[in-house]
Amino acid sequence: MKRRSFLKGALAGAGVTALGPEAFAAGQPVDNRKISSIPFPQKRPMITYSDRPPLLESPRYVFAHPVTPNDMFFVRWHMPDIPTHIDLGTFRIKVNGLVERELSLSVDQLKHDFEPVEVYAVLQCGGNSRSAFKPTAGGIQWGSGAMGCARWKGVRLRDILERAGLKKEAEWVGFNGSETAAYYETPNFVRELHLEEIGDHVIVAYEMNGEDLPYLNGYPVRLVIPGTYSDSWVKMLSNLTVTSDYQHLFFMDKAYRIPDNDCECQKPGEHVPTKPITKMNVKSFIGYPTNGETLYHNSYTTIRGVAFDYGAGIKAVMLSFDDGKTWQEATLGDDLGRYAFRAFTYDFKPKKYGKQTIMAKAINRAGEEQPLAKDIKWNHGGYKFNGIDVVTVEVV
Amino acid sequence: MKKTIFAALLSLGALNLHAVLNEDVEVPYVPFEIKMGKHFDLVQANCLTCHSFGYILNQGKQSRSFWKEKVEKMVDAFKAPITDEDQSLITDYLAEQYGNGQP
Secondary structure, three states, rough: OOHHHHHHHHOOOOOHHOOHHHHEEEEOOOOOOOOOOOOOOOOOOOEEEEEEOEEEEOHHHHHOOOOHHHHHEEEEEEOOEEEOOOOOOOOOOOEEEEEEOOOEEEEHHHHOOOEEEEEEEEEEEEOOHHHEEOOOOOOOOOOOOOOOEEEEEEEEEEEEHHOOOEEOOOOOOEEEEOOOOOOOOOOOOOEEEEEOOOOOOEEEEEEEEOOEOHHHHOOOOEEOOOOOHHHHOOOOOEEEEEEOOOOOOHHHHOOOHHHHHHHHOOOOOOOEEEEEOOOOOOOOEEEEEOOOEEEEEOOOOOEEEEEEOOOEEEEEEEOOOOOOOOEEEOOEOOOOOOOOOOOEEEEEEEOEEEEEEEEEEEOOOOOOEEEHHOOOOOOOOOOOOOOEEEEEEEEE | OOEEEEEEOOHHHHOOOOOOOOOEOOOOOOOOOOOOOOHHHHHHHOOOOOOOOOOHHHHOOEEEHHHHHHHHHHOOOOOOOOOHHHHHHHHHHHHHHHHOOOO
């Protein structure tokens, strides 16, 4: 009986196992998931994976533009209880631990007592595009819209730490937000940064695209760490604690980690040493046209999309209309800074009827380029997918 | 189960960055279509305290050992008070309704 059910199981997985380890790779992420008819506060209707905690994804067409509107910006929380009310009169960001002076700052003080800085930066979930992995990796099966780019305004984290005055033994800063678990014993969603990681680009932001942060994106203040995945961009930031030693934390020690080897990959079921996901790899995504759209023969269509990386900057975006045999260079849009989405456009005149694939590949200034999805190796969390994007349209 | 969340009045928020934000607004309830099955009552009783059904069904179809690990993670990492017996019955439900046939 046991043996039979095992064989049955093995047979069901034969499609992957029979092909050997290289089959534990990736395809294209699920696309065109249904947009919910239910809008969340301050959001237009989005692809909705969960209401508690809220998990919302942007549909593909949002990425036809280099700046993602606040009301279409993706949302991902970890804990069920997000405060239902924030009173700016009493809300404080506390700084404590190994500091000369403990701070308790209001949002108003952040806005007026420090030099304001602005940065365009991409926020992307480490599990963005996870649904591309075969076999199914653990976690929410995101399509590719767990990302966005905004103009963040706030205060340099360094300036805040300087005001508090770091003690000599200070090495780490722990960041805690205001979301809480259902059970008292559940660890908070705390992240830590080593002081060496805190350059001038890391900010405590109170504005997003010229408005207050939307509630679901971390109102009133969140951490912004350009170039890194969003798991470290703590939302509704309320407490900074400076320590000499690294505090062991679930969300850094267990979650959001990938295999610590050259390919950052493993076989399903294989346990390997891991490291945190940090810097984002080079990626591009087509915002228009979307899958299944109709284009007209011999008639120009402007293909639009975005590309980004960890901050080296985008050198080129190449498009292919013949399944990757030849590549054409797209025109890059304005440079909004090295951490921003770089828009690209390409005027395309379809020359043949029927199904037409459009592929997009970004290359950064460090010479790194996106691999084909099939060349991306599997990891248990389905993190860091950056396969070449493919959209299929119909030419009539 | 707190479903309410507060949000700024949009128009005011855009006009005035220092708008006083003091209204509670509900985060909508989304009726995810969860599959009924043996021991569903335990899923309802134990899992919904922390997350919606969407969090379960949007993990995709997974192996029994995957679901077993997830349930254990809820207990070990997130400290959910689920008895050993309930853990195993919840795993049965998940493997049966959201399994991929793999052990």
